[in-house]
Amino acid sequence: MSLLEMFSFPFIQRALVAGVLVSLCAALLGVPLVLKRYSMIGDGLSHVSFGALAMAAALGFTPLYFSIPVVVAAAFLLLRVADSPRWNSDAAIAVVSASSLALGVLVISKTSGMTTDVDNYMFGSVLAMSKADVGLSVVLCAAVLALFLLFYHRIFAVTFDEGFSRATGMRVERYNALLAILTALTIVLGMRMMGAMLISSLVIFPALTAMRLFQSFLGVTLCAAVTSVGCFCAGLAVSFSWSTPVGATVVAANLALFLLACGLAALRGRRGR
Amino acid sequence: MEQTDLIVCRDLSLGYEGQSVLSHLNLRVRSGDYLCLVGDNGSGKSTLLRGLLGLLPPLAGSIQRAAELERGAVGYLPQQTRAQRDFPATVEEVVLSGCLNQKGLRFFYTAAQRSRALMNMGKLGVLELRAKSYRDLSGGQQQRVLLARALCAASRLLILDEPVTGLDPAAAQDLYKTLNYLNKKEGMAVVMVTHDLRPALRDAGAVLHIGHGGSFLGTPAEYLASPYGKRFKEAAE
Numbered sequence: 001m002s003l004l005e006m007f008s009f010p011f012i013q014r015a016l017v018a019g020v021l022v023s024l025c026a027a028l029l030g031v032p033l034v035l036k037r038y039s040m041i042g043d044g045l046s047h048v049s050f051g052a053l054a055m056a057a058a059l060g061f062t063p064l065y066f067s068i069p070v071v072v073a074a075a076f077l078l079l080r081v082a083d084s085p086r087w088n089s090d091a092a093i094a095v096v097s098a099s100s101l102a103l104g105v106l107v108i109s110k111t112s113g114m115t116t117d118v119d120n121y122m123f124g125s126v127l128a129m130s131k132a133d134v135g136l137s138v139v140l141c142a143a144v145l146a147l148f149l150l151f152y153h154r155i156f157a158v159t160f161d162e163g164f165s166r167a168t169g170m171r172v173e174r175y176n177a178l179l180a181i182l183t184a185l186t187i188v189l190g191m192r193m194m195g196a197m198l199i200s201s202l203v204i205f206p207a208l209t210a211m212r213l214f215q216s217f218l219g220v221t222l223c224a225a226v227t228s229v230g231c232f233c234a235g236l237a238v239s240f241s242w243s244t245p246v247g248a249t250v251v252a253a254n255l256a257l258f259l260l261a262c263g264l265a266a267l268r269g270r271r272g273r
Numbered sequence: 274m275e276q277t278d279l280i281v282c283r284d285l286s287l288g289y290e291g292q293s294v295l296s297h298l299n300l301r302v303r304s305g306d307y308l309c310l311v312g313d314n315g316s317g318k319s320t321l322l323r324g325l326l327g328l329l330p331p332l333a334g335s336i337q338r339a340a341e342l343e344r345g346a347v348g349y350l351p352q353q354t355r356a357q358r359d360f361p362a363t364v365e366e367v368v369l370s371g372c373l374n375q376k377g378l379r380f381f382y383t384a385a386q387r388s389r390a391l392m393n394m395g396k397l398g399v400l401e402l403r404a405k406s407y408r409d410l411s412g413g414q415q416q417r418v419l420l421a422r423a424l425c426a427a428s429r430l431l432i433l434d435e436p437v438t439g440l441d442p443a444a445a446q447d448l449y450k451t452l453n454y455l456n457k458k459e460g461m462a463v464v465m466v467t468h469d470l471r472p473a474l475r476d477a478g479a480v481l482h483i484g485h486g487g488s489f490l491g492t493p494a495e496y497l498a499s500p501y502g503k504r505f506k507e508a509a510e
Contacts, residue, residue, distance in 0.1 A: 037356055153382070157370040160360060163351035164419075167326045168373065168426050210361075215406035217362040 006240045014129040015193060015246070019232050021141035022190040023250075026199075027206035027228030028148050029183050031221050032159040034207040041078045041180070043200040044093040045187045048074040050121055050196035051100035051107075052188075058111040064136065064188065071188050074100075075180035083176075101196075124195030124247030126239065133189065140185050147178065155179075156217050195247040202228065205254035212261040231257055277303045279342055279430050279462055280325055284334035287317065287324045293332050294320045298488060300481065302464060304429055307456045309473035310466045312483035318466045321483065322434055325464065341429060348423035350433040353415070358408060364418050365403040368394055371425030386425075393421040397451065413444025420451065431455070433465040445469065449476060 006012050033042060049071045056066035074096070081092045108118055120128065148155070158165045158175045166172050183203065191199045210223035235250030279302045286296040295317035302308060302325075310318050323329040324336055326347055348371075371393075372386040382390075394400040397417045402410065407418060416436060423431055431452075437445040449472040455461040456476070467473050473480060474493040482489040482501045489501045496502040 035356060035360060153370065153373055156362070156366065157373055160357065160362060160367065160370060161351065161354070163354075164349055164371075164422070164426075166328055167347055167349035167351070167432075168371075170373070211359075215361055215363060215409075217360075217366050220361045 003237055003241070006237070011127055011129070012236075012240065014131065014134050015126050016233070016236060018129045018134045018137040018189070019193060019236060019246075019250075020229050021137040022186060022193075023202055023206075023228040023232040024225055025141050025144040025182070025186045026190060026202040027224040028144060028221065029179060029186060030203040030205075030207040030228075031210070031217075031224050032155055032179060033183065034204055034211075035159050038079075038082060039200075039204050040090055040093045041075070041082060042183060042187065042203040044078050044097045045071055045075055045184055046191055046196045046199045047097035048100040049184075049188050049191050049199075051104035053121055053192070053196075054104035054107045058107045063192075064133070067188050068185065071184040072181055075184040076177065079176055079180045120195075121192070122195055122197050123245055124191070124193050124198060126193060126236075126246040128192035133192075137189050140182075140189060144182050144186070147182065151175070151178075160217075193246060194250065195245075198247040198251050201251045201254060202232075205251070205258055206231070209254070209258045209261045212258075212265040227257060228254075275303075277305075278337075279304055279306075279339045281337045282324075282334065283337075285324065285331055285336060286333040287320050287329055288332050289320075289329075291332070295324075295483065295488075296333070298334075298483075300490065302430070302462055304462050305456070305460045307452075307463045307476060307478045308465070309477040309480050310464065310483065311468070311470060311473060311480060312488075313485065316483045316485060318483055319434065322432060322464075322466060325432060339429075342427075348425075348427035348431040350416070350419050350423050350431065350436055352434050352438065353419075357415075360408055362407050363403065364394070364399055364405055364407060364410070365390065367407050367418055368399075368403075368421045368425060371422035389425055390421075393424040394418075396424065397421045411444070412440050413447060416440065416444070416448055417451070420448075424455075428461070430462045430464070433463070435466050435468065437467065437469055445472075452476070 007016070030042070033039060049067050052067035052070040053063050056063045059066070078093055078096065081087050082089045104121070105118070154170065154175060158170065158172050162172050186203070187199055190202060194202060206224035206228035207220070209227050210220040214220045214223050231253040232250050235253040236246060238244065238253070239246040239249040280300070282298055282300040285298045285300070286293045288294040298321070310321065312318050320329065324331065326349060327338065368390045369382055369386065372382060372390055391400065394403055397420055399414060399417050399421060402414065402418075407415065410418065436448055440448065452463055452465070453476045456463050465473070474497065477493055480491065480493050480496040480502075482496065484501060489496065489499050491499065
């Protein structure tokens, strides 16, 4: 079956549109998150969204309507924990992650049983995107892009130096909260296709790859966006042709590109010396 | 408050959650002043800086700030953070971020902001580095870039938090020369927290020592003669 044929399937069309948009958002948000050393928050949120999804299924709620508020609340909590000098933040985030995961598994085992549901939640499914999800992805992506363009310089300033930004009168907490909310939304939307275990790589990998290749913040941001969308498309195509799980394939594509970028950076470093 | 006053603290107490770290402090920073804050670790130097920057409300007493220092007009050089060391940003991006004012949301900086950034990069000798990545610079160059950013934010008062930490002696010397130039030639008021006493006593007009036992404010000569300063006298000579 050729690659062109794959687009004749409506579920692939939905996966492509939603996936490209979610990858784009994740990459843009990932640059400040990774640079601020908040990568673990993305990972923690994906575990919370797994728990939330399991609860929603058990209680009979529409998954998105239930998990969005829960994960947004968790984002605020994790951000607080990460910034608090009194907490051992990475330990606290690890505890929240494991607890939500355990809660989710417990709820599933008592209701629908450990069936394909768990597998789909954990590792994603290309069939997961409904029409409503695609609609929501479009709205979310528009919001992330608009906020990024509007606040680009402020996001840079806050990411680079919170202390200075505060001293010059910026409301740093607001930007951090905005970042957390948008990340939470991106993760909730992306996790059913990518899988709870794998979605955080969509946030982290593109930024890491771009940081190896570019020297400026603008360059890193643009490169992360392009990298992320490219890897998603490549991953989806490979997953379709070889019938591999889409989430894992996209992560593998990101990993390959990251290693390539590391190699390039090392080569350039040697030539520069 | 007089015309030349930038910051006036009266009987000021600062602290966190009702616990005062610093109490009954009287301090006046005028335009063109050069004030060094010295003292032991944990004595409240950083707390005082946060208060002067307007980030910490007083527990008692008052901090008055000149109208031109309203939030958003202080040139602040914070301590470097761990995250900044491998931050991918060009020198120009960093310096320009000092020009952000609270008003207006624009994707592009205005021509006036750009020329302000260029001027300050020139003043601190980092203009030729402007396309370079911040993470590839030496410690001394990084401090000068951050100082250029601080100058973009304010033209009357610079507040510096241990600016020479991690610099080699030559780079530290260079930074002190720059600060002295800005202070003497451009009338910039400088308030600096430092552990490095020698330059403090050479360039500064006043020294504020904060200790657990009490505080001392005076000229460097008075400071050396005081019980607080005596133990540093040999080090300074």
